[in-house]
Amino acid sequence: MKNNAVSRRKFLEGLALGTGVMFLASCAPPPAPAAPAEAGDAAPSDQPVTLAWWDYMTASNAAALDTQMAKYMDEFPAITIERTSIPFADLKQKLLQGAAAGQLPDVVIIDNPDHSSFSALGVFADVTDLVQSWGQESNYFEGPWASTLYQGKNYGIPDNSNCLVLWYNKAFTEPLGIQPPADWDQFKEVSAALTEEDRFGIVMSGVKSEEGTFQWLPFLWMTGEDLATLDSDGGKAALQLWVDLVDGGYMSPGILNWTQGDVKGQFVNGLAAMMVNGPWQIPVLREEAPDMDWDVATLPVEKQGASILGGENTAIVNSTQNLDAAWTLLTWRQEPENLKAYLIEAGKLPSHAELAKDETWTSDPALSVFVEQLQVAKPRAYGPNYPEISNAIQEMMQAAISGQKSVDVAVADAQAIITPLLPA
């Protein structure tokens, strides 16, 4: 036993010496940042090139990408694409770690509200010149396109879009002869009418994550206000609407802990008559509840119609050695024929305005509602501080809905946090 104690001390001594050395090493000046790749340095396209690709796609989304990439590699035998799927919750962290360690892929698919943060971080390449000579900007919806910009420069191109609409279960609405609500007053009335003892009229997600913000922002925009004028009659009314729905018993206070997936669960199980959700639930609902008779409608309108723009963009990483090959791949994916096949297989909506006129999206009764709603969907273009802004909105929603703060106080407190974080 005595021996043991001595060897522990020696071990600690060794550790101490090593620690000192490491400490000095870590004090050494950090290495200079890698120079960004120049387009001219990139390998010509007839040389064998391997492109590393990161995304967070699973299930039908992943299958659609794999199909598309196989086709690309057939057409361009010199190019090999190595696709890695990283769980959604880990992708941002992985990108940061990769950026710090200088180990990033060539191409990344990113959730569009995160795009400007990573552009500001210097992770993505400025492709403004390439985008200009490509000359396709006018073919895209304004919202998705704006989400690829940072300080007026292009840092990628849109991949697909989604937005939120109102879903309703016809088994509950038809017996009462209820039509989807057109404005907020009707929205409240219908929610009340559809509420039963074991069923809520409406469910939306107020969870403390980006999903909560995503679901509430459209209601702010419907009043004509925006985050800069959150502390206004409109901002208060938008928050009051949610508070009223919960206080009236038409929406469960459980929404504060429900993700959009949980919201869909309530809807599928008949515990809610209406929900607010996105197009990615269509294949899920068709699979989980094939007999369920549901329909979708555009969100109710207050001063104006509004929804929120979700979806993904593609970006090229700043440190890539294969800028030309990556750009070729990105633009090939946007050619209408290639893009259409991919979006259909993945069950996604186009960001490409021309493609949205295709009958795939206009003739399907559910999808056409999404495409219509997309016209008034706004992006979360609030600059690189957006994650912190979003957190302030989540805390505002939760404080008001759980009754910790009055609507007036919650809105004023959130405004005080948000105003200095908004881009000048």
Place this chain on the structure above:
Amino acid sequence: MTEARDHVVPRRLIEKPAGGARLRNLGQYLFLAPALVFMLLTMVYPVLSNLRMSVYDVNVATFLSNSAPFVGLDNYVKVVSDPAFQNAFRLSVYFTIGSLVFQFTIGFALALLFNRSFPGNGLLRALMLLGWMLPTVVSASIFRWMFDGGNGIINFLFESLGLLDAPRHWLIEPNTALIGTIVANIWVGIPFNMILLLPGLQSIPDSLYEAASIDGATPWQSFRRVTLPLMRPVALSVLLLGFIYTFKVFDIVYVMTRGGPVNATTVLPIYVYQLAFNFFRFGDGAAAAVLLLLPLSIVAVGYLWLSQHEESSS
């Protein structure tokens, strides 16, 4: 910078009693090399790198360009004066104490039970470990649904027992959300406490209990006078280890409430995660991480001292 070095390496450990012994021991050090290199790379270096980051203003603009200016203790001042940090620290203390008291008591009681021989002992003990073996995300998700206000089994149970008139939204009400996460953490931690306490109980010689019963001790007396004093070193170790494990719990809380409602369950690790990975305020996040490590290091040093003390006295 010097105070940082003093913090990491107490001077006492650098000073050597005799110079000649060092060379002779070189061979022995070589055997330690693989473990040392591993520790330096995977534990010491990240901690030091984090320490360095905590004194630079690393944020979105300066993260990759390495142009972050040295700001001394500014990040620490900013973090400590942030009401959200103070709230997080307080919640972490509640969370840790609440978890430890019950984990330990229930774990101890179960260890006493499993220290007796009865049919099915082995099987039940294996089942008890389930909570410890399940991935935390799984147990946290299950608890999230159990505490759900609409269809949760906890409401159902309490209502059928007549303890509750109307269903409660446990994880959404600010007063009960933290309790909900503590209950989940207690459940996960009980097997850990039990499994560490059991060998301690088994190492108490039966002859002591026999002697006590010959002297006419009641079971309660032999527990108070024999079991408890002999279990003290083991119990202290378990409590210190438990503190280290509990103070840094992230996943259970994150899965159950994401730190909400508002920030009613934003314990220190969640606060640190938010700063660094949600808000990209890396410098502030690093400073908060150091402040999170501080109490842990103090307890860890206490644990080392205790186990050394124990060894030399035995």
